C-alpha cells in the first residue's frame with residue numbers, strides 16, 4: 001500500500017526501505033523525539049521528503065491530489081481538535097472532507113459514543129468535555145470518515161487503562177472487519193504488542209544511519 005525508498009527528511013528521518021501492507025495494524029514505537037510524528041505526516045503528504053520516494057498504491061504521493069489523498073489517508077493528531085458546536089457536529093464535521101456521502105443516523109452516532117465509552121448526549125456542547133472525552137470525540141470523527149488508512153498519533157494517551165482497552169478493542173475489531181490499514185504511534189509497549197500486526201521500532205528503521213546531529 002505504501003512503499004518508502006531512500007527517504008531523507010532534514011536530519012530527522014533517513015529510511016532506506018519501508019513497506020506498509022493494507023489490512024494491517026502497524027505500531028510505531030520509539031523514544032520521544034525519534035521522528036514518529038514526522039514519519040506519520042509523510043504518509044498523507046503533510047510533510048514532503050527532501051529526498052527519496054513515497055508511493056501510495058503505486059503512485060508517488062507527490063503526484064497525487066492532496067485533497068483526494070487526505071480523504072483516503074486520515075490523520076488524528078496528538079492534540080485532539082474540538083470544533084465549536086455539539087458532539088454531533090464534531091462527529092460529523094470530518095465528512096465534509098471525506099469521500100463518504102452517507103451520513104450516519106443519530107442512532108448510529110449514539111451507538112458509536114457508547115462504543116467509545118462516552119455516556120453523552122449528541123446535543124451536548126463539545127467545549128465542556130474533558131481531555132480524554134475530547135480525544136475520543138476526535139477518534140470518533142475519523143472513524144465516521146471511514147478512510148482506507150488511519151494515521152493515529154497516540155490516540156488513547158489521555159485515557160485510563162480500562163477505557164483504552166475498551167476503545168482499542170472496538171476500534172481494532174471494526175478496522176479488521178472493514179480491512180482498513182492503521183499506522184499508530186504509541187508510547188505504550190503493551191498497547192503496541194496487544195494491537196499491532198507489526199511493530200516498527202524507530203531505532204531499527206533508522207539503524208546504521210546518522211540522522212541525529
Ligand SMILES: Nc1ncnc2c1ncn2[C@@H]1O[C@H](COP(=O)(O)OP(=O)(O)OP(=O)(O)O)[C@@H](O)[C@H]1O
Pocket residue numbers: 010012030031032033034035036037038039
Ligand atoms: N518542522 C520541523 N523542523 C525541524 N525540526 C523538527 C520539525 N518537526 C519536528 N522536528 C524535530 O524532529 C524531531 C522528531 O520530532 P517528532 O515529533 O517526529 O518526534 P516523535 O518521535 O513523534 O516525538 P514524541 O514521542 O515526543 O511525540 C524532534 O527533535 C523535533 O524537535
